[in-house]
Amino acid sequence: MNYQEQNISANNFEDCIKCTICTVYCPVTPFNPNYPGPKQAGPDGERYRLKKPYFYDEALKYCLNCKRCEVACPSNVKIGDIIQSARIKYTKSKPSLRDTMLANTDFVGTMSSAFAPIVNATLKLKPVKVVLDSVLKIDEHRQFPAYSSQKFTTWYKKEAAQKQDRFANHVSYFHGCYVQYNYPQLGKDLVTVMNAVGYGVHLLEKERCCGVAKIANRLVKEATRDANINLASIRKSVADNRVVLGTSSTCTFTMRDEYPHLLHIDNADVRDDIMLATRFLFNLVDEGKVKLVFRKDFHKRVAYHTPCHMEKLGWSVYSTSLLKMIPGLDFVALDSVCCGIAGTYGFKKENYKYSQEIGSALFKQILSERVDAVATDCETCKWQIEMSTGVHVDNPISIVAQALDVEATMKANGVSI
Amino acid sequence: MDNKFGKKHYDVIVIGGGATGAGTARDCAMRGLKTLLVERFDFTAGATGRNHGLLHSGARYAVTDQESATECIKENMILRRIARHCVEDTGGLFVTLPEDDLDYQKKFVEACMKAGISAEVLDPKEALLIEPAVNKDIIGAVRVPDGAIDPFRLTVANVVSARRDGADVLTYHEVVAFEREQNRLTGVRLRDTRTGEETVEHADLMINAGGIWGHHIAELAGVKVNMFPAKGALLIFGHRVNDVVINRCRKPADADILVPGDTISLIGTTSTRLPYDQIDNMEVTPEEVDILLREGIKIAPSLAYTRILRAYAGVRPLVAADNDPSGRTISRGIVCLDHATRDGLDGFITITGGKLMTYRLMAEWATDLACKKLGRTAKCQTAETPLPGSELDKSYGPEDHKKSHIIELSTDQKAAEGRHGSLSEQIEYKTEDDEALVCECEQVSVGEIKYAIEHLHVGNLINLRRRTRMGMGTCQGELCACRAAGILVNYNKCAERTLRDLSSFINERWKGMYPVSWGETLVEGQFMSWLYEGVCGIDQLARPEDLIDAK
Numbered sequence: 001m002n003y004q005e006q007n008i009s010a011n012n013f014e015d016c017i018k019c020t021i022c023t024v025y026c027p028v029t030p031f032n033p034n035y036p037g038p039k040q041a042g043p044d045g046e047r048y049r050l051k052k053p054y055f056y057d058e059a060l061k062y063c064l065n066c067k068r069c070e071v072a073c074p075s076n077v078k079i080g081d082i083i084q085s086a087r088i089k090y091t092k093s094k095p096s097l098r099d100t101m102l103a104n105t106d107f108v109g110t111m112s113s114a115f116a117p118i119v120n121a122t123l124k125l126k127p128v129k130v131v132l133d134s135v136l137k138i139d140e141h142r143q144f145p146a147y148s149s150q151k152f153t154t155w156y157k158k159e160a161a162q163k164q165d166r167f168a169n170h171v172s173y174f175h176g177c178y179v180q181y182n183y184p185q186l187g188k189d190l191v192t193v194m195n196a197v198g199y200g201v202h203l204l205e206k207e208r209c210c211g212v213a214k215i216a217n218r219l220v221k222e223a224t225r226d227a228n229i230n231l232a233s234i235r236k237s238v239a240d241n242r243v244v245l246g247t248s249s250t251c252t253f254t255m256r257d258e259y260p261h262l263l264h265i266d267n268a269d270v271r272d273d274i275m276l277a278t279r280f281l282f283n284l285v286d287e288g289k290v291k292l293v294f295r296k297d298f299h300k301r302v303a304y305h306t307p308c309h310m311e312k313l314g315w316s317v318y319s320t321s322l323l324k325m326i327p328g329l330d331f332v333a334l335d336s337v338c339c340g341i342a343g344t345y346g347f348k349k350e351n352y353k354y355s356q357e358i359g360s361a362l363f364k365q366i367l368s369e370r371v372d373a374v375a376t377d378c379e380t381c382k383w384q385i386e387m388s389t390g391v392h393v394d395n396p397i398s399i400v401a402q403a404l405d406v407e408a409t410m411k412a413n414g415v416s417i
Numbered sequence: 418m419d420n421k422f423g424k425k426h427y428d429v430i431v432i433g434g435g436a437t438g439a440g441t442a443r444d445c446a447m448r449g450l451k452t453l454l455v456e457r458f459d460f461t462a463g464a465t466g467r468n469h470g471l472l473h474s475g476a477r478y479a480v481t482d483q484e485s486a487t488e489c490i491k492e493n494m495i496l497r498r499i500a501r502h503c504v505e506d507t508g509g510l511f512v513t514l515p516e517d518d519l520d521y522q523k524k525f526v527e528a529c530m531k532a533g534i535s536a537e538v539l540d541p542k543e544a545l546l547i548e549p550a551v552n553k554d555i556i557g558a559v560r561v562p563d564g565a566i567d568p569f570r571l572t573v574a575n576v577v578s579a580r581r582d583g584a585d586v587l588t589y590h591e592v593v594a595f596e597r598e599q600n601r602l603t604g605v606r607l608r609d610t611r612t613g614e615e616t617v618e619h620a621d622l623m624i625n626a627g628g629i630w631g632h633h634i635a636e637l638a639g640v641k642v643n644m645f646p647a648k649g650a651l652l653i654f655g656h657r658v659n660d661v662v663i664n665r666c667r668k669p670a671d672a673d674i675l676v677p678g679d680t681i682s683l684i685g686t687t688s689t690r691l692p693y694d695q696i697d698n699m700e701v702t703p704e705e706v707d708i709l710l711r712e713g714i715k716i717a718p719s720l721a722y723t724r725i726l727r728a729y730a731g732v733r734p735l736v737a738a739d740n741d742p743s744g745r746t747i748s749r750g751i752v753c754l755d756h757a758t759r760d761g762l763d764g765f766i767t768i769t770g771g772k773l774m775t776y777r778l779m780a781e782w783a784t785d786l787a788c789k790k791l792g793r794t795a796k797c798q799t800a801e802t803p804l805p806g807s808e809l810d811k812s813y814g815p816e817d818h819k820k821s822h823i824i825e826l827s828t829d830q831k832a833a834e835g836r837h838g839s840l841s842e843q844i845e846y847k848t849e850d851d852e853a854l855v856c857e858c859e860q861v862s863v864g865e866i867k868y869a870i871e872h873l874h875v876g877n878l879i880n881l882r883r884r885t886r887m888g889m890g891t892c893q894g895e896l897c898a899c900r901a902a903g904i905l906v907n908y909n910k911c912a913e914r915t916l917r918d919l920s921s922f923i924n925e926r927w928k929g930m931y932p933v934s935w936g937e938t939l940v941e942g943q944f945m946s947w948l949y950e951g952v953c954g955i956d957q958l959a960r961p962e963d964l965i966d967a968k
Contacts, residue, residue, distance in 0.1 A: 003710040008936045010722035018892035
């Protein structure tokens, strides 16, 4: 009976016991009947694709890659990874011009930042939207995030870089494309908060887009190239005892988990040193290493939305606990559901309708809670919620920065520069 | 439907709904004989549904049995033509392991050549490129034209063909006695195995195509055909481990063939003599499971860490050569007996021995003899005329999939096309519900289930499984059984009977899961029992008559 004891499947998809909980948690399935659902698209479909690639179903493109199926799975099947890997491996069509444009957030960002006022104004024009819609199939209802005239790194080098070495402790910051081209304020907020507790914030030697959009749009070669550049810089930083912080749950998740699972790049040596800023900060406070002192005059009702990749990381507790430390903050926990945008997914004309339907329950809840702001760790969730509810959305780090009594905090932590 | 029976006088009554019986009914009907096919349970319920599904090239028999080898390669080429939708041209390898004698390879290749089987000696490295699942330590490899064949599809296609040519078909009707006038059989007494009701059908000639059960049928007619049942156990692995049939290049022994069959891979077989009275009680023992795994891992190491879905066993109908009552001289060849000349009993033919690969040839021999006895002259056409479903014309592409689809087919529609060939055009997707899936593991849609119920002799869930693969996948019916029952009840209008059917179906699935209940399959089984016993409480519903298919 020796052989029977040893025969345990090494094929992750065979761990599926067909309980179908993943499909219950899939945000797409209730709204898009063309999507087979995670169970069928994942482990079930995999058997057929192994039989013959002919059985690949193009409808797998409707997967958001939210990974909520993986969180729900009691058998630890990497359903989302199976689906994304199948898309990369079996899709016959080449990524379109639109997909390539949407995926190259860093290249498009560089170009757009240079002409930010013109680009921002142009993208709001009705005729431009109609052209984008009809020619590129980018839905005309979608609002583009505004581009910033000054890139984050330009500001950093000018205003912040010189004094960072003076702190006793140090971290590196993976700012990501969004902070770099669209919303440098978040990066500035992180520098403010970390400096206040005595940590110098440094840029990585080289930083490229984390690659999440390229992976989603099957530009694997480009994503792999960027990932290797990022990991080389991250390794240098870790060698200098500098943990790498991110303020985007998706960038952080991608570098930790998608690199090994989808790009097959081994990051085991540095994976634990890539983390979200809220987690790092919460742990510092929790361990008694730093203190946060908040302003008395800060009063806001804030609802926290859990981004899908945050759910997958299992880290939303750090962000919410941090927010709850703020005395003047009236905290509202929103149901953990997908907002529907899923990065570039919601920009595509064929997905726009489903994207808004998926998020509709969340939007309703936000509006009914009558909050001053929504907090979330993902930039694309921010665009989606702001566009769909009109409620302002901020990263928890920005809210901490707004509520923080910087001078008192510095004093409490013995920081004097 | 039953009304038209009992009043007709048939030319032939074919007994047995396996491949041979169905093939014989087809051949008879095509030659213009008024034909009735009777089967005590469901089509493919016996040995036909419990084998390797290997489209033998004949190479396996080449060294030991040239006659069988020659028959195999001829039929292999014919089946590729007439049964395209049941056959997959995977090719086959005969590999020599370090522990095997490489000299056997030379003998093997020579014997193949002599039998007309192409046998190309490959560099082991090349064999590994052709089939990466094969053990990388092999010291020799030969490529032969093996393939995979689906015995369920094959048998049903023969039944559909027979019906098109006017044959009548009765499943769940067991022959309990023969009608006779002196030394001539004139008909059969049939008992409905579900209701117990008896009827009589008359014909000029009865053809016993009962396989191993033909031993008993012959006894009912008062003649003796000596059969020696040999049990063969097999394991089904959860997905396609190999795309090419892998055989071990040595004298045939236990667990030396790994066949890719549809979505799964099959390792087999063992070989154990079995007392005749045990042929309806097949169980796979832990020892057999161990042998299959131990030997299987040698030819394809990844089997060691692949999920096993179930185990099953079938019976080989080995026949003692005539004039040898001891049964020592056993042949795997075809045995066609005219009991008039052999035993002085007119109106009775037995066709037995052989194997799945030679079912068509067996049917041809039996029908030739039947025509001779009935004074008919029609020639056999079954080697040229494609089976229903395999009538593929220019509109079908290289993978036997229709080229003209404008919109990309979903996975289940592609799978249905593979299962039913050109007959899949009859599957209707009238509503969105028809496009919904019943069986997610094997990608069977509501539309396909309805088509099977309406056209392919389906009365219960086990019939449905054999016609469509519903319930044959990873979850072994856990999710699809109750969905399919929900559709079936719209046809039989009896919720109580359908619930008992559901209970019987799940019991049958469990029987195969039980010998391999560890790891993921054990978890799956626990979950299934929680659903069906715990939540639905239907485990004890089945009555003995509901369980006839669950054996």
